[in-house]
Amino acid sequence: MITLFKLARRNIWRNKRRTYITAASIFFAVLLASFMQSIQRGAWDKMVDGIVTSFAGYAQVHQVGYNEEETIEKAFPFNANLQNLPQEIDGLEGFVPRLTSFALASYELQTKGVLVVGTDPESEHGMTRLRNNLVEGAYFEEGENSVLIVEGVAKTLKVNIGDTLVLISSGYHGVNAAGKYNVKGILKFASPLLNRRMVFLPLSVAQNFYGAEGLITRLSIDIKEKDKLPQVVQAVQKNLGDEFEVLEWEKLMPELSEAREVDTAGNFLVLIILYVIIGFGIFGTILMMAKEREYEFGVLLAIGMKRWKLGMVIWMEVVMLGLFGAFLGILGSVPLVGYFKRHPLDFSEMEGMADAYEKFGFEPVFPASFEFQIFFTHAVIVFILTSILAIYPLLKIRKMQPVQAMRG
Numbered sequence: 001m002i003t004l005f006k007l008a009r010r011n012i013w014r015n016k017r018r019t020y021i022t023a024a025s026i027f028f029a030v031l032l033a034s035f036m037q038s039i040q041r042g043a044w045d046k047m048v049d050g051i052v053t054s055f056a057g058y059a060q061v062h063q064v065g066y067n068e069e070e071t072i073e074k075a076f077p078f079n080a081n082l083q084n085l086p087q088e089i090d091g092l093e094g095f096v097p098r099l100t101s102f103a104l105a106s107y108e109l110q111t112k113g114v115l116v117v118g119t120d121p122e123s124e125h126g127m128t129r130l131r132n133n134l135v136e137g138a139y140f141e142e143g144e145n146s147v148l149i150v151e152g153v154a155k156t157l158k159v160n161i162g163d164t165l166v167l168i169s170s171g172y173h174g175v176n177a178a179g180k181y182n183v184k185g186i187l188k189f190a191s192p193l194l195n196r197r198m199v200f201l202p203l204s205v206a207q208n209f210y211g212a213e214g215l216i217t218r219l220s221i222d223i224k225e226k227d228k229l230p231q232v233v234q235a236v237q238k239n240l241g242d243e244f245e246v247l248e249w250e251k252l253m254p255e256l257s258e259a260r261e262v263d264t265a266g267n268f269l270v271l272i273i274l275y276v277i278i279g280f281g282i283f284g285t286i287l288m289m290a291k292e293r294e295y296e297f298g299v300l301l302a303i304g305m306k307r308w309k310l311g312m313v314i315w316m317e318v319v320m321l322g323l324f325g326a327f328l329g330i331l332g333s334v335p336l337v338g339y340f341k342r343h344p345l346d347f348s349e350m351e352g353m354a355d356a357y358e359k360f361g362f363e364p365v366f367p368a369s370f371e372f373q374i375f376f377t378h379a380v381i382v383f384i385l386t387s388i389l390a391i392y393p394l395l396k397i398r399k400m401q402p403v404q405a406m407r408g
Contacts, residue, residue, distance in 0.1 A: 004309060008316035015292075022285045022318075023325040026382050029278035030329020031336065033271055033378040035368070038337045039345065040267045042369035044260050046344075052249045053128060055117075055194055057096065057220030059233050059248050061240065066217065067247060072101040072172050075215035081240075082219060089235045091228040096123045096220040099206045103169035103177070105149075105199060107157040114153055114199045116167065118206020118216075127222040130187070130200070137161040137185030142202045146184035152196035154186050161186065167199070172212035179209045221246075275385060283389045286318060290393040297397060298406040311394040318393070322386030326379035333375045340368035 012019050052058055061082070066074040078097050086092050099118035104111055121142050125131045130148075131139045140146045147165055159165060163183045171177035181201065189195045207213050223232055229248060237246040250257040300310055344367035 004313050005316060008313045008320060011313065011317050012320060015289075018285065018289055018292075019321060022282065022321045023328060025278060025281045025285065026322060026325025026386060027328045027332060029275070029282075029382045030326055030375070030378050031332045033274060033382075034329070034333040034375050035336055035340075036267065036271065036274075037374050037378070038333075038368040038370065039340065039366055040263065041371070041374070042341065042344075043366040044263065045369055046365070046367055048249070048256065048260070052253075055128060055189075055198075055220075056249060056252055057127065058223055058226065058229050059221040059236075059246055060252060061095075061219035061221065061236065061244055061246050062217070064243065064245050067245065067252065070100075070217075072099075072210060072212065072217060075099065075172060075212050075217045076244075077214055078216045078219075085236060085239065088239065089232060091223060091225060091232045092221060092236065093224050094123065094126060094222040096120065096127050096222065097203060097216045098218050098220060099203060099210065099212060099216050100218060101169060101171075101210060103167045103199070105153060105157060106166040106168065107159045107163060110157040112153060112156045112197070114149075114167075114197045116169070116199050116201060116206060116209075118201045118203045118209075120203045124200075127220065133187040133189055134185050135188045137183070140184050140200070140202055143204050144184075144202055145181055145205060146202075147181040148185045148187055148200040149183060150195050150198045151186060151188045153199060154183075159183055165199075167209065169210070171210035172215065175211040177210050181205075275381070278382070279385055279389065282386055283392070286389055286392055290314075290396050294400075295406055297400060298402045298404070301397075301400065302402040302406065307397055307400075311397045314393045314397065315387075315390045318390035319383075319387055322383045322390075325386075326383045329382065330375045330379050333378075337368045337370055337375075341370045344368070 063074045063076050082095075082097075086094050097120055101116055103114055103116045105114045106112075121130075121140055125139070134148075135151065137148075140148055147167075149159065149165065153159070157165070161183055164180050165183050167177070167179050167181065169177040187195075187198070187200070189198070201209065203216075207215060221232065221236065223229060233246045233248055237244070240246070297310060301307065344365050346365050
C-alpha cells in the first residue's frame with residue numbers, strides 16, 4: 001500500500017498543469033462556499049443580536065397568554081421569588097423588569113403612538129447598554145420624572161432636550177393615565193425598527209403613570225453564554241410553574257426567526273448550485289486525465305498490474321488532489337473571512353439600499369462570521385465530492401481492454 005501511495009504522489013506532479021487546474025477548482029469551491037456562508041451567518045447574527053440584545057432579550061418571562069395579547073391587564077407582581085432567580089439558576093446573569101404598554105405621545109400640535117417602556121435604569125443598561133445609545137442629553141435615574149425617546153419620535157414630534165412630553169393612555173384595570181415628563185435624552189438604536197416608537201420611563205414612574213404599583217408585564221432574561229439558553233429557560237420555567245411562560249426570542253419574534261430560516265434555505269440552494277458547477281469542473285478535469293492516460297493504463301495492465309491496484313493508485317491521486325485543494329481553500333478562506341469580519345460590507349451609502357433594508361428592521365451592514373467549523377465543513381464536502389467523482393476512472397479501468405487502450 002505504501003508503494004501505491006508513493007506512485008500516486010509521483011503521478012500527481014508528472015503533469016503539473018493538470019494538478020494546478022484541479023487544485024484551483026477545489027480551492028475556489030471551498031473559498032466561495034465558505035465566504036458565502038460566513039457573510040450570510042454573520043449578517044443574521046448581527047441582526048439578531050442587534051434586535052434581541054437591544055430590547056427583547058434572548059428570553060422573557062410573562063404571565064400565560066401575554067405574548068398573544070400584550071395587554072397591561074396581564075401585569076404581575078415583581079416579588080421576591082422573581083428577584084432571587086439569578087442566585088438560584090446557573091447561567092442566569094440577571095434580568096430587566098419592565099412595564100410596557102402603548103400610549104399617545106404629544107408635543108404642541110404633533111402626536112404619535114408610542115411604546116412606553118418602564119424599566120429599571122441600571123438593570124436596563126447592564127443588559128442592553130441603553131446608555132450607550134444616547135446621542136443627545138443624559139441618562140435618566142430611577143424615580144426621576146423624565147423620559148428618554150428615540151430619534152424617530154423626536155423627529156416626528158419635533159422635540160428637543162428639555163421639552164415637556166405629554167403621554168396619554170389607558171392604565172391598569174382601565175384607569176386614566178396621563179402625565180407630563182421632561183425629555184432628558186434622545187436615543188438611537190442600531191435597529192431602525194426600534195428607532196421609530198420607543199419611549200423609556202423609570203420603572204416606578206411608569207408604574208405610577210399606569211396605576212400599576214409594584215407590577216411588571218415582562219421580565220427580560222440576561223445571559224452571557226447563548227449556548228446555555230435552552231437550559232436556563234427550562235430551569236426558570238420549572239422554578240416559576242404553570243402560571244408563567246418563559247419564551248425564547250424565536251417565539252417572541254417568529255417573523256425574524258422565520259425570515260432567518262428562509263434566507264438560510266435560500267443560501268443552501270445557492271451552495272448546492274455552486275457545488276454542482278464545481279463538481280462538473282472537477283469531473284471534467286478527471287475525465288481529461290483518464291483520457292490522456294489511456295495508453296499508460298493499457299501498458300500497466302498489459303505487463304500484469306492488477307486492475308484494483310491501478311484503480312487504487314488513480315483514486316489516491318484524485319483524493320490527494322482533493323485534500324491539497326481543500327487545504328488551500330481553508331488557508332485562503334481564513335484571511336478573507338477575517339478581513340470582512342473586521343471590515344464588514346457596508347451598503348448604507350448606496351442609494352436606495354439603506355431604505356430597502358430598513359423595511360426589514362436592520363442596518364445594511366454585513367460582517368462575516370469567523371467560525372472554523374464553516375471552513376472545515378465546506379472543505380470536507382468538497383473533498384467527499386472529489387472522492388466520489390474519482391470513482392469514474394475506477395469504472396473505466398475495470399472495463400478497459402489493454403490492447404485497445406494502447407492503440408489509442
